[in-house]
Amino acid sequence: METTARTRVPRNTLSAELIVASALNLLDQVGVEAFSLRALAKNLGVAPMTLYTYFRGKDELLDAVRDHALGAAALTTxxxxxxxxxxxxxxxxxxxxxxxxxxxxxxxxxxxxxxxxxxxxxxxxxxxxxxxxxxxxxxxxxxxxxxxxxxxxxxxxxxxxxxxxxxxxxxxxxxxxxxxxxxxxxxxxxxxxxxxxxxxxxxxxxxxxxxxxxxxxxxxxxx
Amino acid sequence: METTARTRVPRNTLSAELIVASALNLLDQVGVEAFSLRALAKNLGVAPMTLYTYFRGKDELLDAVRDHALGAAALTTxxxxxxxxxxxxxxxxxxxxxxxxxxxxxxxxxxxxxxxxxxxxxxxxxxxxxxxxxxxxxxxxxxxxxxxxxxxxxxxxxxxxxxxxxxxxxxxxxxxxxxxxxxxxxxxxxxxxxxxxxxxxxxxxxxxxxxxxxxxxxxxxxx
DNA sequence: TCGCCGTTCCGTACGCCGTACGGTACAGTG
DNA sequence: CACTGTACCGTACGGCGTACGGAACGGCGA
Structure with a gap:
């Protein structure tokens, strides 16, 4: 978690779902205010700009997190x-x-x-x-x-x-x-x-x- | 509103109340997210750091704004x-x-x-x-x-x-x-x-x- | 096997932000 | 007129989101 990614990360180890899940974790820990893409990228062992391959920007990611976190609330009828x-x-x-x-x-x-x-x-x-x-x-x-x-x-x-x-x-x-x-x-x-x-x-x-x-x-x- | 304060502002033209009122205005216009001390200072024709004479930081100012905006809700019994x-x-x-x-x-x-x-x-x-x-x-x-x-x-x-x-x-x-x-x-x-x-x-x-x-x-x- | 290409990953840079620190200039006092 | 406390501010630092261009890699046709 803390070893700064000196070398390029292998391909396709990332995914939108993985990013969203990690973002949700971080958001719950530090709060919406203190959450940053750079910190999230560091947690994922990835360069910040890599996140932009999966989301247009911070807003879109936050929307995805909101939907993901809310999704489990509607599992059963x-x-x-x-x-x-x-x-x-x-x-x-x-x-x-x-x-x-x-x-x-x-x-x-x-x-x-x-x-x-x-x-x-x-x-x-x-x-x-x-x-x-x-x-x-x-x-x-x-x-x-x-x-x-x-x-x-x-x-x-x-x-x-x-x-x-x-x-x-x-x-x-x-x-x-x-x-x-x-x-x-x-x-x-x-x-x-x-x-x-x-x-x-x-x-x-x-x-x-x-x-x-x-x-x-x-x-x-x-x- | 737009003339950048080239000269030093005279003393005591500022006050905590004035800052709070102006901050409330700006907050309502741009939203809590986009609000910044720098923008507020520019609106007041003042250097950003001047605000720190009246408030310990952004959080304290926001608390004051919240109290001020809420105050009028309790005027009459x-x-x-x-x-x-x-x-x-x-x-x-x-x-x-x-x-x-x-x-x-x-x-x-x-x-x-x-x-x-x-x-x-x-x-x-x-x-x-x-x-x-x-x-x-x-x-x-x-x-x-x-x-x-x-x-x-x-x-x-x-x-x-x-x-x-x-x-x-x-x-x-x-x-x-x-x-x-x-x-x-x-x-x-x-x-x-x-x-x-x-x-x-x-x-x-x-x-x-x-x-x-x-x-x-x-x-x-x-x- | 090689060359090519699309995708994924990323280094750099720009313009913002909050604010720590130290300096400057003014009002008021003696 | 000197002194002092305070209101004002210039500079700078680290961090932010992200635009842009480039690098590296998987896969595919030749």
Missing amino acids: AYGGWQHQIRTICRRLRGQILEHPCLTGLLQQRPLAGHESAESAESLLKALVEGGFNAENAARAYTTLLGFVVGVTTLEVRLLEENRDPERREKVRQIMTGLPPERYPTLVEHAGALRQTVGGDTQFEFGLDLVIAGMEQRLILAG | AYGGWQHQIRTICRRLRGQILEHPCLTGLLQQRPLAGHESAESAESLLKALVEGGFNAENAARAYTTLLGFVVGVTTLEVRLLEENRDPERREKVRQIMTGLPPERYPTLVEHAGALRQTVGGDTQFEFGLDLVIAGMEQRLILAG
């Missing part, structure tokens, strides 16, 4: 009532983001658009339509679900990162304890609960329950 | 029942993100932590506690709301950007029309509805209704 199907798909989506934290950054700048994400979208929409939503409301519910899952899971990932880094953790603690209680009484009182509850399966399921319960009620009121 | 208060606060938060699209990127890497965001957090938590949620559930509901608002509004901002850029717009259209209908029947059928409904007040209110309805039911079942 969901069964049961529409509520259960939705739960399953959303859980898988969250699981994939947690497994590949760089997805938070990738999805933020490049929302789902490739074939890989189509699988999840299809399943979600299908469950909603089968559940009884008309076209417009199914689309709106889909967007709501997607925004919720990505938004909440992003918060979760950030919190995990914070807790890993003692310095950043201390900084947040100082901000929290430095808040004037007379100005933010509720926030100060619940600061502990906030830090403890954010993240984790329970938090996610709580939100998912809320959204799905709201959907059920909406279905009763008007398809 | 919310009235009415807890549902109405929550609606008001979430709408203001979304409005602020729409007004300053760079917030999507800033919030993604630097979740709310400063005094400015404390105002919103305090109001939201207060409404939830007054509504009857216990400490744990109030915290969970707060995280759900925050994730939902940021997540959905981020999708909205991305769609607006896409629609502004004809090239990117065409690319998305091609992907959508290129999807095999036999594999993604529901998605293909509802593609139009998806593109039309994402974004806009109606979409946001739809999701907000869902979440709040879910909260009301949750309150009935167990505080």
